[in-house]
Amino acid sequence: MRRSVPMVIMGAATLYFLVPIWWLFVGASKSSDQFTSTNPLWFADFDLFTNIGDLFSYRDGVFLRWMANSIAYTGGAALIGTLLAAMCGYALAKYRFFGRETLFNVVLGGVLVPATALALPLFLIFSKVEMTNTFWAVFLPSLVNPFGVYLARIYATASVPEELLEAARLDGSGEVRTFFRISSRLMFPALVTIFLFHFVAVWNNFLLPLIMLSDERLFPVTLGLYSWNTQVNQIPELRGLVIVGALLSITPLVVAFLFLQRFWRSGLGSGAVK
Known part of the structure; x- marks a missing residue:
């Protein structure tokens, strides 16, 4: 049993x-x-390959443009967001300064705030600076990853020994160089995890593009497929295109997971400290 x-x-x-x-x-x-x-x-x-050809050719290949938009939004935001989260979490774990715990509690509060509660304030902010219906209206808010900061701090505390940092400082290594040459390598499994979580979250993000964008050429694939799905009753052939598009839209997520899962290794810092 x-x-x-x-x-x-x-x-x-x-x-x-x-x-x-x-x-x-x-x-x-x-x-x-x-x-x-x-x-x-x-x-x-x-008829899968025939259906894919029909999808790519529909309306001069607008689906391919949506996929390219999603890759641009997601790839850039996940990479930069992971770097920012790693640096913030590392600083909160390894440096002692006034207000550190208060700042960390604010980050934890950010984890608890749902994205739907932030969508309207973000829209009002970007409206003030006349940046709605632009690439940056979706890209810039996607850089923020409070959960990534939390995860990076926890992992940095557990996997980056203080003795190793002291040894690097005694050898003349600066703080930035120490982070990129030593600490980031020890934190690499956590960075991969943060990247995947961030990648999936931004790729599946629907509400923010829905509020920010009105130009179809800027739509990510999630919003583009939704716009097609709302027209199924008027244009029945879109049903098949939506299904094929949904299948293709999950392909980057599967590829990213299969490619990055081999980096989930523990104990990278074992043996680094005698």
Whole structure:
């Protein structure tokens, strides 16, 4: 029972997460008339590549532009946001200064504030500076990652030995160089985790682009597919394009996870201190 119960629970959780992806893949491989007339969990005529071609050619390839926008929003924000979160968390963990704990508590408060509560104030701020309906209206707010700061501080406290930092200082290494040459490498598993969390959050962000953007050319893929989905009743062929687009839109997330999971290693600092 000690083994079978956890296995049953894990099996049920696996099915819960994988069945929707399987349904999406099967649905994307069907023609529009087969989507509602065949078994939703099994293939009919395999038209996936034809459907992808139709998606890419629809309205002069606007879907590809949306994907490029999402990659620009997400890739840049995740990289810069991870760097900022790592530096902030490292400073909170390794330097003692007045108000450090108060500042950390403010960061924790930021973790608890839902994104929906910040969407309208952000819109009003960007309206004042006339930056709504621009790339920066989505990109700049996406750089902030309070949870990443919290995770970076916890990991830096546990994985970066004080003795190693003192040794680096005695060797003449500056604080910035010590962070990038030593501490960031010891924190690398945490940085990968922060990057993935941030990447997924920004890629799936829907409310902020919905409020900030009105120009279709600036839409990320999530908002673009939503705009198509609202027109399904008037243009039925969009249903198939939405399904194929949804399948392709999760591909960067899967690729990022599969590529970065090998960096989740613990004990990178073991043996660094005698």
